Amino acid sequence: MEYLHTMVRVGDLQASLKFYCDGLGLKELRRVDHEKGRFTLIFLASAEDLARSGLKGDEYPLPSGLPMIELTHNWDESAYDEGRNFGHMAFRVDNVYDSCARLAELGYTINRPPRDGYMAFVRSPDNISIELLQKGDRLEPAAPWADMENTGKW
Numbered sequence: 001m002e003y004l005h006t007m008v009r010v011g012d013l014q015a016s017l018k019f020y021c022d023g024l025g026l027k028e029l030r031r032v033d034h035e036k037g038r039f040t041l042i043f044l045a046s047a048e049d050l051a052r053s054g055l056k057g058d059e060y061p062l063p064s065g066l067p068m069i070e071l072t073h074n075w076d077e078s079a080y081d082e083g084r085n086f087g088h089m090a091f092r093v094d095n096v097y098d099s100c101a102r103l104a105e106l107g108y109t110i111n112r113p114p115r116d117g118y119m120a121f122v123r124s125p126d127n128i129s130i131e132l133l134q135k136g137d138r139l140e141p142a143a144p145w146a147d148m149e150n151t152g153k154w
Contacts, residue, residue, distance in 0.1 A: 001099075004133065005043065005068040007087030009080055013040065013073040020044055020069065029068065038075040043068045088121070088129035096120055096134040097142060111154035113145045120145075121154035129154055 010016035020026045026044040033040045045068045053066050072087060093099040096114040103122050104110055111129075112121035117139035120132045 001094075002065065002092040002135075003067055004090040004092055004131075005070045006089050007070040007072055009072045009074065009077070009085045009087055011073075011077060011079045011085075013042075013071070016071055016073075017042070020071065026069065040073045040075070042071040042073070044071065045069075086128075088131045090131040090133060092133050092135045094135055095139070096132050097139060097145060099132050100145065109151050110148070111152050112150050113148035114139075115141065115146055115148060117141055117145075123152075123154070 017028070021028060021044065025047060027047055027050060028042055029045055029050075030043045031040065032042075045066050049067055055066065070087070070090075096118065100110050100114055100120050100122070108122050110120055110122050112119070114120040114132070114134070118134045122130050122132070124130060
């Protein structure tokens with residue numbers, strides 16, 4: 001499993017970028033505006049992590065093995081209550097179906113099953129949302145995941 005990023009929701013995008021980039025020294029790697037969904041994603045990494053990786057940071061898809069913060073700015077939301085701004089941690093896994101099966105066998109609920117062969121969400125015992133992303137290409141849809149509905153929040 002490979003750590004990818006931690007997502008944080010931000011109300012004031014410019015104030016957040018000032019804090020994370022100017023204040024902490026993180027570098028903006030990618031910005032994606034989703035007009036239809038009315039949100040912006042901005043991926044940040046430290047200059048030290050970027051230099052250590054030997055990457056420029058403008059590669060697509062985003063560089064593997066580079067720990068990042070994902071700032072999510074929902075255009076219609078201006079403020080978040082304490083705790084609502086933390087989104088999720090993300091990990092790339094070798095096989096999203098096997099990872100979900102192992103977690104389910106241990107008694108954890110797969111809140112967003114990997115119906116698409118690519119992405120799933122599960123919650124930790126402390127109710128922290130964990131995103132699992134398939135390494136490489138999407139897997140072919142497979143039972144029992146293909147027909148599973150979402151459960152709870154993710």
